[in-house]
Amino acid sequence: MHVRLLDIAHARSGDKGDTANVGLIANRVDWYPVLRDHLSVERVAAHFAGVISGPVQRFELPNLSALNFLLHGALDGGGTLSLKTDAQGKVFSTALLRLVLDVPNDEAKRLGLPPAPPP
Amino acid sequence: MTTSVRVGGGQGFWGDALDAPSRLVQGGPIDYLMLDYLAEVTMSILQKQKERDPNLGYARDFIGAVESVLGAVVDGRVRIVANAGGVNPRACAAAVRKLNERLRIGVVTGDDLLPQLDQLVAQGHTLAHMETGEPLSTVRDRVLSANAYIGAAPIRTALARGANIVITGRSTDTALTMAPIAETFGWRADDYDRLAAGIVAGHIIECGAQCSGGNCLYDWRTIPDLADVGYPIVEAVPDGSFVVTKHPKTGGRVSVETVTEQLVYEMGDPHQYITPDVIADFTTIRLEQIGPDRVRVSGIKGAPPTDKLKVSIAYRAGFKAVGTLVYAWPEALDKARVADRVLRERLDRLGLRFDKVLTEFVGASATHGVLAGAPAPDLAEVQLRVGVRGERRADVERFTRELAPLVLNGPPSVTGFAGGRPKVEEIVAYWPALIDKRVVHTEVEVV
Numbered sequence: 001m002h003v004r005l006l007d008i009a010h011a012r013s014g015d016k017g018d019t020a021n022v023g024l025i026a027n028r029v030d031w032y033p034v035l036r037d038h039l040s041v042e043r044v045a046a047h048f049a050g051v052i053s054g055p056v057q058r059f060e061l062p063n064l065s066a067l068n069f070l071l072h073g074a075l076d077g078g079g080t081l082s083l084k085t086d087a088q089g090k091v092f093s094t095a096l097l098r099l100v101l102d103v104p105n106d107e108a109k110r111l112g113l114p115p116a117p118p119p
Numbered sequence: 120m121t122t123s124v125r126v127g128g129g130q131g132f133w134g135d136a137l138d139a140p141s142r143l144v145q146g147g148p149i150d151y152l153m154l155d156y157l158a159e160v161t162m163s164i165l166q167k168q169k170e171r172d173p174n175l176g177y178a179r180d181f182i183g184a185v186e187s188v189l190g191a192v193v194d195g196r197v198r199i200v201a202n203a204g205g206v207n208p209r210a211c212a213a214a215v216r217k218l219n220e221r222l223r224i225g226v227v228t229g230d231d232l233l234p235q236l237d238q239l240v241a242q243g244h245t246l247a248h249m250e251t252g253e254p255l256s257t258v259r260d261r262v263l264s265a266n267a268y269i270g271a272a273p274i275r276t277a278l279a280r281g282a283n284i285v286i287t288g289r290s291t292d293t294a295l296t297m298a299p300i301a302e303t304f305g306w307r308a309d310d311y312d313r314l315a316a317g318i319v320a321g322h323i324i325e326c327g328a329q330c331s332g333g334n335c336l337y338d339w340r341t342i343p344d345l346a347d348v349g350y351p352i353v354e355a356v357p358d359g360s361f362v363v364t365k366h367p368k369t370g371g372r373v374s375v376e377t378v379t380e381q382l383v384y385e386m387g388d389p390h391q392y393i394t395p396d397v398i399a400d401f402t403t404i405r406l407e408q409i410g411p412d413r414v415r416v417s418g419i420k421g422a423p424p425t426d427k428l429k430v431s432i433a434y435r436a437g438f439k440a441v442g443t444l445v446y447a448w449p450e451a452l453d454k455a456r457v458a459d460r461v462l463r464e465r466l467d468r469l470g471l472r473f474d475k476v477l478t479e480f481v482g483a484s485a486t487h488g489v490l491a492g493a494p495a496p497d498l499a500e501v502q503l504r505v506g507v508r509g510e511r512r513a514d515v516e517r518f519t520r521e522l523a524p525l526v527l528n529g530p531p532s533v534t535g536f537a538g539g540r541p542k543v544e545e546i547v548a549y550w551p552a553l554i555d556k557r558v559v560h561t562e563v564e565v566v
Contacts, residue, residue, distance in 0.1 A: 014385035023383020083506030
């Protein structure tokens with residue numbers, strides 16, 4: 001089943017130099033394993049292809065039901081150098097929430113995950 | 120023995136709500152008012168101000184903030200800890216002194232490395248860029264300011280010596296909260312778990328209301344009364360746990376979700392949140408909703424700090440300008456795209472040289488780029504936003520004069536140019552580096 005991150009998680013993002021971070025938080029504690037098991041660093045890197053110029057790092061915070069992603073080369077140099085509207089990476093959060101996961105049907109059903117809206 | 124201490128976070132950056140400090144002091148009991156004014160770029164702005172006037176170079180909003188709570192501070196009910204000193208903590212203290220003669224003002228200095236920068240480099244401190252590894256010599260002749268991020272120890276000293284108000288320069292944001300808690304309970308400098316808890320408390324409240332309902336995505340429509348949002352308060356106890364809350368009858372919300380969103384804000388490696396005093400492990404934080412607008416935070420582990428301090432160096436890095444025009448229905452996006460092509464062709468024909476020209480279409484794809492997908496076919500309007508960056512001021516200046524002619528010379532249905540020509544800005548860029556702790560000497564005066 002297709003599951004959109006926006007429907008199962010919330011997020012906040014910020015900057016450090018030319019790197020944006022996105023902290024992704026499961027809306028329910030029992031939904032955290034869905035993020036942990038299905039949202040790999042490769043998946044996130046593919047999602048942001050063409051938007052960022054550097055690699056992606058991924059960290060797990062099971063205590064907060066959260067993952068943290070560092071998106072390098074995301075901010076046109078960052079800080080005061082950047083010409084972007086989002087020079088400080090404030091809305092990379094919702095950009096990540098656009099991502100749609102493919103979750104096995106039995107798992108999605110057991111956890112009551114909402115299906116992604118049709119594209 | 121003191122069994123609890125309350126620290127209110129009344130300013131998340133220079134430019135935050137002017138009345139937040141007085142609302143925190145008047146809305147209920149707090150022991151300390153923590154005010155964070157400094158972002159990465161703020162120090163360089165302050166350095167420029169100090170160059171123009173040697174009595175400036177600090178966050179001037181702070182004077183009004185102190186004045187707004189002066190009675191409570193003079194009475195000894197509330198003490199203030201703030202990094203409002205910027206690049207001139209002594210001038211900041213002198214300005215505060217004018218408000219009241221009875222105040223005991225602690226001034227922390229020693230973070231400013233600019234006077235000894237060449238000496239440090241000559242001694243072998245390369246101050247290489249933390250991300251790129253380039254040596255400081257690449258930009259040395261353009262450096263405006265250089266400040267080490269200093270920790271909680273000098274703030275504790277000032278509090279121990281009876282300061283009502285402690286003013287620092289570039290101390291870490293989190294030390295402003297950790298220091299009064301640690302000093303209240305007499306935590307030792309090697310009590311890493313408790314110090315780490317103080318750092319986490321500081322991280323939660325250092326952005327003001329961003330942990331108490333502001334900018335919160337989770338359930339955002341239901342967060343009440345943001346016009347009177349309650350700024351956050353940490354209620355700490357000696358074992359290192361604490362409760363995040365806000366005053367009664369204020370807007371906003373303190374929940375596990377609002378606090379978690381702030382915890383992950385600007386997060387790097389969560390296992391190693393590095394500060395001058397301790398390394399905090401954010402994967403050990405436990406959150407629990409123990410009542411309405413009350414979240415208990417516990418379980419935090421810390422580790423010894425490194426022998427380095429981070430240094431924030433600001434340097435001149437050329438010029439930039441950003442200009443906008445608005446194109447209306449029908450075919451708004453196509454018109455904006457054609458206008459961008461015309462503009463770029465003009466810039467080429469004029470032989471202007473830039474390091475970067477960036478075009479965004481606000482309303483279609485400015486914030487999420489290609490992730491936004493194909494725009495709706497019939498957008499009501501699109502804002503064309505073009506920015507340029509380069510070493511040559513004259514070229515950037517000329518760019519600012521090429522936008523307005525598009526109104527008469529370019530595609531139709533254009534408006535939104537009443538603000539006039541875009542402003543040319545000098546870019547002051549940020550150079551993060553590390554330095555040995557033992558060469559940074561902080562000083563504390565209580566006057």
